[in-house]
Amino acid sequence: MGRFSSPLAVQFAAMGLDGVPADARVLDVGCGPGMLTLELARRRGADMIAAVDPEPVFVAATAEACAGADVRVAVAEDLPFPDDAFGAALAQLVVHFMSDPVRGVAEMARVTAPGGRVSACVWDHGGGSGPLSDFWRVAAGLDPAVRGEAALQGASEGQLVGIFQRAGLHDVTQSVVDCTVAFLDFDDWWRPFLQGVGPAGRYVATLDDVAVARLERALRDELGDTGFEITARAWAAVGIVG
Helix, strand or coil: HHHHHHHHHHHHHHHCCCCCCCCCEEECCCCCCCCHHHHHHHHHHHHHEEEEEHHHHHHHHHHHHHHCCCEEEECHHHHHCCCCCCCEEEECCCCHHCHHHHHHHHHHEEEEEEEEEEEEEECCCCCCCCHHHHHHHHHHHHCCCCCCCCCCCCCCCCCCHHHHCCCEEEEEEEEEEEEEEEEEEEHHHHHHHHHHHHHHHHHHHCCCHHHHHHHHHHHCCCCCCCCCEEEEEEEEEEEECC
16 A cells, blocks of 8 residues: 555645645644655655654654654544644545544644644545555455445545534535556555455455455456556545634
């Protein structure tokens, strides 16, 4: 997923920082290994960036990669910052994993100064245009019990806007962000699924060898053996703190 997250971060950071004063601090909520944090630091300087993630291993990786940033272990629903501390708060590919998305976005608004921007984006899992939509569609064809990511909160058109509005943000707008990633061949695309990471990887890890081989064959038939590109779409929402 990092192959998609990095190019997505370039476009999402530009959206989230639009109109934000250069001297305002910026918060990355759910930073993971730091793709968005690094892009924000490239644009504003690491000393102007704070980031949080509930996983200590990600916090350590981001702090090492982005020296000078304030990186802490924390969940979105309970941010360790005072009110009005930032000019902008961004959450890339995080809202759908929050235990309480409305509370998480409301916390982002709390720590953002009046007039500041709160932004979030989520892959279009619901519309079948996410980076893993091909995987889940083929897997469901082989196993009707498969639960993909389409039902995750924020993963369909309009859902992020609803979450932002319930969190008390104003002038909420929705947009679409696309990014295209090239793969050398099928194996280049398939290997990460065998590492047990993320919902798709965890699903593959539950399968026996026969089922894994069957899924691989079906996906290979779908995507082919030679190089290909996948264009993924994300829904994005931006709201203003009142």
